[in-house]
Amino acid sequence: MLTVKRTALAVMMISALLSGMANAAEKATPVFTPEQEARIGEVAKDWLIAHPDVLVVVSQKLQAQQQEEQQRSMTAAAIQNQAALLNDKGTPSYGPTDAKVTVVGFFDYQCIYCARLAPELEKIIKANPKTRFVFKEFPIFGQRWPASLSAAKTGLQVWQQKGADAYLKYHNALYATGHNEGKLTAGDISTAAKAVGLSAKTAPDVQETLDGINTLAQQLGFSGTPALVVMPATGASADNVTVIPGFTSAAALQVAIDKAAVNGEK
Structure with a gap:
């Protein structure tokens, strides 16, 4: 399937190139007769069919260019939305609130790749005590699995009611269950919340914060999780x-933190 997609991309790229050449030819003095141009097209088509590896190379180059452009666009958006x-x-x-470097993560408790990232992030947090870590609850699977949205809201409530240490404990506890891709339960969420002393009766409304995170993710071009931004404070x-x-x-991730630290200590 991937080869077919790449071939399709390559054909599109070559078609665009041939179209541009054709437009240029219309403005210039004709070099070939219509019959000759038709024959050249047939020969080129047959050659490409006989050498599909060329299409793969072209499609790979196009894909790399698209990824580079996407990366530049997301980086520019991150800088613009730093606040x-x-x-x-x-x-x-x-x-620390005065950290020189901050790692911002967008995640969903039901995302399997977020679950795989969680222990990696724990290592980074322990190795970088002077770095600040921001957790953007981004429950992209909320419509498919209600626990996704419930876990995100509860996490924000833990943060606002109990603070940073309680939140990180709750965050890690949910990933430690190993329950992702629809397996997280209301019991898992309740157990983790109770363990850090969350009072459900006085839990704040966090919908506005969730809406703001969703809007920010769209502005950054994030459509999935996890997604990370590593940047200096100034x-x-x-x-x-x-x-x-x-x-x-x-x-x-450590390489990214070190790169951002050019403006100060980690």
Whole structure:
């Protein structure tokens, strides 16, 4: 299936190139007769069919160019939305408020890749005590699995009612259940919330915060989870901001933190 998609992309790219050549030819003095042009087209088509590896190479190059453009676009959007990423008081955070570097993560408790990222992130948090970590509850599976949305709301309530340490404990406890992709239960959420002392009777309304996170994710071009942004508190630029739209390792995340630290200590 992937090969077919790449071939289709390559055909589109080659078609666009041939179209551009045709338009240019219309403006210039004709070099070939219509019959000759038709024959050249047939020969080129037959050659490409006989050498499909060329289509794969072209499609790979096109895909790489698209990814690079997407990365530049997301990085620019992150810099433009730095205040929303770093300064939303309704969003949970852990670490010093005056940190030189911040790691912002968008995640869903039902996302299997978020679950795989959780232990990697735990390693990074322990290894970087001077770095601040911001947790954007982004329950993209809320309509499919109600526990996704419920867990996100409860997490925000824990943050607002009990603070950073309680939130991180709740956050890690849900991933420690190993219940993702629709397996998280109301019992799992209740157990984790009770363990950190959340009072359901006085839990605040957090819908506005969730709506704001969803809007921010759209502005950044994030359609899935996990998604990470690593940036310095000041002097953010394309050279020191890293956007990671997907799973990553602790080692890769550390590289991003080190890059952002050019403006100060980690």
